[in-house]
Amino acid sequence: MRKHEEAVRLYGNGSTQRDIAKRFGVSQSTIGLWLAKAGVVARRNGPSPRSLADRFWEKVEFKPGDCWRWLASGNVLGYGKILSEGGAANGRWLKAHRVSYELENGPIPNGLVIDHACREPSCVNPAHLEAVTQSENCKRGLTGEHGNRWP
Numbered sequence: 001m002r003k004h005e006e007a008v009r010l011y012g013n014g015s016t017q018r019d020i021a022k023r024f025g026v027s028q029s030t031i032g033l034w035l036a037k038a039g040v041v042a043r044r045n046g047p048s049p050r051s052l053a054d055r056f057w058e059k060v061e062f063k064p065g066d067c068w069r070w071l072a073s074g075n076v077l078g079y080g081k082i083l084s085e086g087g088a089a090n091g092r093w094l095k096a097h098r099v100s101y102e103l104e105n106g107p108i109p110n111g112l113v114i115d116h117a118c119r120e121p122s123c124v125n126p127a128h129l130e131a132v133t134q135s136e137n138c139k140r141g142l143t144g145e146h147g148n149r150w151p
C-alpha cells in the first residue's frame, strides 16, 4: 500500500495527524497535504482550533506540474491570504504563498522575500516559490527573467 493511502486509512481509523507524521518520519503539515490531496476533510479534534496547515491545504486547487490556485480570499494584488492561528480575534492576515513556502521548507530566512517563478500571484505551489533578496526580486520583475507563465 502506498504511504499516502496508508496515511488516509490510519486517519480514518482515528489516528491523529501527529501520530501518522511520526510513523512516516515526515512533518505534520506533510500529512495534512496528503489528506487534502486525497480529498479527506480534516476533522476537528475536540474544542481546539484546526491547525494552519489543515485550513491552508483545503483552500488549494492541486494541479500536478502546474500552478496551485488559491481558492479562498485574496488581496487586491491577487495574492491569497489566510488568517493566522488565533482566529479573527487574535490572528493576523498572512500571505498564502509565504505560508505555503514555510509549510514546505520551514521559516523564511530573515530579509528574504518569496518570488513566484511562475509570475502567478495566486499560485501557492511550493515548487514555484523561491526565497530571494528584495533586490533580486525587483531585478527579476524588471528583466522579465520569469516573464512567461510556468514552466
Ligand SMILES: [Zn+2]
Pocket (backbone or CB within 6 Å): 066, 067, 068, 118, 119, 120, 123, 124, 125, 128, 150
Ligand atoms: Zn505557479
